[in-house]
Amino acid sequence: MTLNEILDSLFPAGHDVAVAGQLVAGTAQTARGTVAVLGTTDAAAIGHDIALGLAGRILDIVDQHPGRAIVFLVDTKGQVLSRAEELLCLNGSLAHLARCVDLARRQGHVSIALVTGEAVSGGFLSFGLMADKTYALADAQVRVMDLKAMARVTKIAHERLVELAGSSPTFAPGAENYLRMGAIEAIWDTPSAALLEAALAGQAAAGAAVDGRMRAGLARQGRRLAADTVSAVLAA
Amino acid sequence: MENLEFRFAAQPVKPAAGAALCGVVGSGNLEILIRPGDEADACTVVVKTSARGFGKIWEAVIAEFASRHPVGGTRIAINDMGATPAVVTLRLGQALGDYTGGAQ
Amino acid sequence: MNAPVYTNLVLRHSYFEATARSRVAAVLDAGSFREFLPPEVAQPSPHLAILDIPGAFDDGVIIGSAALGGKPVLVIAQEGQFMGGAVGEIHGAKIVGLLRRAALEKPAAVLFMVDSGGVRLHEANAGLIAISEIMRAVLDTRAAGVPVLALVGGSCGAFGGMGIVSRLCSAIIMSEEGRLALSGPEVIETVAGVEEFDSKDRALVWRVTGGKHRYLTGDCAELVEDDAAGFRQGAIDLLAGWNEPVPSSAGLRAEQERLSRRRQRFAGMRDGLEVWAALGVPDPRQVSLIDRDSLVALKKGLPA
Numbered sequence: 001m002t003l004n005e006i007l008d009s010l011f012p013a014g015h016d017v018a019v020a021g022q023l024v025a026g027t028a029q030t031a032r033g034t035v036a037v038l039g040t041t042d043a044a045a046i047g048h049d050i051a052l053g054l055a056g057r058i059l060d061i062v063d064q065h066p067g068r069a070i071v072f073l074v075d076t077k078g079q080v081l082s083r084a085e086e087l088l089c090l091n092g093s094l095a096h097l098a099r100c101v102d103l104a105r106r107q108g109h110v111s112i113a114l115v116t117g118e119a120v121s122g123g124f125l126s127f128g129l130m131a132d133k134t135y136a137l138a139d140a141q142v143r144v145m146d147l148k149a150m151a152r153v154t155k156i157a158h159e160r161l162v163e164l165a166g167s168s169p170t171f172a173p174g175a176e177n178y179l180r181m182g183a184i185e186a187i188w189d190t191p192s193a194a195l196l197e198a199a200l201a202g203q204a205a206a207g208a209a210v211d212g213r214m215r216a217g218l219a220r221q222g223r224r225l226a227a228d229t230v231s232a233v234l235a236a
Numbered sequence: 237m238e239n240l241e242f243r244f245a246a247q248p249v250k251p252a253a254g255a256a257l258c259g260v261v262g263s264g265n266l267e268i269l270i271r272p273g274d275e276a277d278a279c280t281v282v283v284k285t286s287a288r289g290f291g292k293i294w295e296a297v298i299a300e301f302a303s304r305h306p307v308g309g310t311r312i313a314i315n316d317m318g319a320t321p322a323v324v325t326l327r328l329g330q331a332l333g334d335y336t337g338g339a340q
Numbered sequence: 341m342n343a344p345v346y347t348n349l350v351l352r353h354s355y356f357e358a359t360a361r362s363r364v365a366a367v368l369d370a371g372s373f374r375e376f377l378p379p380e381v382a383q384p385s386p387h388l389a390i391l392d393i394p395g396a397f398d399d400g401v402i403i404g405s406a407a408l409g410g411k412p413v414l415v416i417a418q419e420g421q422f423m424g425g426a427v428g429e430i431h432g433a434k435i436v437g438l439l440r441r442a443a444l445e446k447p448a449a450v451l452f453m454v455d456s457g458g459v460r461l462h463e464a465n466a467g468l469i470a471i472s473e474i475m476r477a478v479l480d481t482r483a484a485g486v487p488v489l490a491l492v493g494g495s496c497g498a499f500g501g502m503g504i505v506s507r508l509c510s511a512i513i514m515s516e517e518g519r520l521a522l523s524g525p526e527v528i529e530t531v532a533g534v535e536e537f538d539s540k541d542r543a544l545v546w547r548v549t550g551g552k553h554r555y556l557t558g559d560c561a562e563l564v565e566d567d568a569a570g571f572r573q574g575a576i577d578l579l580a581g582w583n584e585p586v587p588s589s590a591g592l593r594a595e596q597e598r599l600s601r602r603r604q605r606f607a608g609m610r611d612g613l614e615v616w617a618a619l620g621v622p623d624p625r626q627v628s629l630i631d632r633d634s635l636v637a638l639k640k641g642l643p644a
């Protein structure tokens with residue numbers, strides 16, 4: 001499914017979303033009013049330029065459109081792998097982007113992320129996983145690394161990893177595993193205005209967002225240790 | 237990984253505080269946790285080691301240690317990433333020293 | 341070279357080589373540390389056991405309360421020697437719990453001794469999600485008015501998601517030996533080739549990710565000697581009179597300006613030597629040779 005098809009399905013009432021390079025930005029009309037749309041496409045590798053581009057637009061929304069909801073579209077294969085980018089502290093620019101998403105939340109902007117293609121490691125951490133809630137399309141690819149690469153690095157037989165992945169969501173790629181572990185709220189079969197508007201309405205009603213992913217992971221039995229560990233630390 | 241369990245008769249030892257931990261589960265290293273056990277004149281040992289097939293050597297190294305030091309009334313838990321017998325003996329001594337009050 | 345002088349048997353202890361437990365003991369006030377979830381009540385990661393790998397009772401991170409120069413602080417110390425300090429489910433949740441506790445308890449600061457390659461691949465999804473939760477927890481703790489200081493000087497540096505987390509902290513204290521980046525040089529070399537980044541060229545790795553470079557470019561706030569005393573004093577100095585800023589658009593706009601300007605100013609550069617020359621360092625090759633105090637003096641003398 002192309003980005004335009006996804007945009008038209010999410011925003012049948014109209015949008016002015018444009019793509020510059022691999023950065024996606026604009027506004028769209030929904031039953032809940034105008035929303036900001038930001039993100040990346042074509043499995044973008046996130047470097048300083050995209051990170052600062054997204055961050056600057058978030059700050060514009062916070063300053064110029066108080067309370068406007070933000071819809072992040074996530075399609076990233078991770079960070080740019082480059083010495084020049086690391087020389088200027090790429091982790092710092094990704095942290096800055098994450099802080100801007102966090103600021104928008106504190107200033108009362110509801111944010112929803114939708115993984116439309118790939119969602120990998122640093123690129124996913126810097127904005128997709130910083131939204132109030134993260135959703136994924138059915139064919140989204142969410143991962144840290146694929147099982148073949150993991151077998152190489154960990155020196156554990158690939159067949160063994162495949163076998164274990166059947167019973168544990170902890171390490172194998174897949175949006176379904178992230179759903180069970182609480183990081184993805186729901187998987188959508190197709191992009192739809194109704195699903196998006198329900199997600200925005202639900203988040204707006206929930207009020208100031210607290211990080212409920214651990215509790216969700218426990219309730220869905222995909223991540224059973226984290227929530228109790230936090231409770232034990234608070235009680236220690 | 238291999239799980240090993242041993243029990244040795246040993247002279248009782250008095251802990252200074254509750255428990256003592258020594259070492260890190262890093263390459264060629266191990267961590268040893270000593271806690272109070274249920275039998276005053278015996279020491280139980282549980283080893284989880286990344287290297288398979290060394291059960292006899294583990295048994296000999298720990299038996300030797302238990303015969304030389306009072307370790308009765310303790311439970312010893314070991315997580316190992318391929319430490320040599322010399323390192324195991326060294327860490328057992330450090331852990332026991334901490335357990336009995338820092339005397340090393 | 342002069343022979344080392346051992347005065348009263350007090351040796352200089354390398355922070356880089358120390359274990360997390362010895363760092364905690366040496367950086368904080370003597371005897372003040374109280375561990376939360378200590379080894380005797382904890383269980384190693386079951387995710388590692390399933391993969392036939394021995395775990396550690398503390399899952400590679402030590403958390404607790406302590407005092408620093410008499411002030412109450414909460415402490416996180418990652419153990420780089422266990423699985424590269426990488427973040428798994430329990431490891432990550434201990435950090436999140438400590439940060440949430442700090443937001444409630446409001447100690448003078450959280451000291452975060454980072455020593456980590458990022459996500460623990462054996463628990464990849466749990467690790468990635470945990471790092472995302474740590475990111476939000478760091479910002480929540482700071483928004484509650486509690487400064488979070490990252491101490492980066494361990495053998496595994498601060499890479500991957502932990503590089504991002506470090507830059508979310510109020511300030512970073514680094515030693516020359518510390519390394520701070522996103523992708524590790526080995527990863528870049530494997531994917532993009534040795535011409536892009538030769539990970540075995542230690543001097544180059546250091547000129548791109550090391551403490552002196554990050555200090556000169558302002559990505560870390562303080563540069564300290566590679567010992568616990570240096571990190572201790574650095575943290576005490578930073579906290580004296582520290583005022584944790586309220587999250588604001590103005591503050592992030594200023595950072596956006598700084599990052600955008602330097603992106604243009606240093607465009608196309610691939611080596612710290614080029615950046616240092618552009619910053620006005622008269623002889624960039626001297627940077628690797630001079631000691632910590634001289635470098636701090638050199639930075640103070642650079643044109644604004």
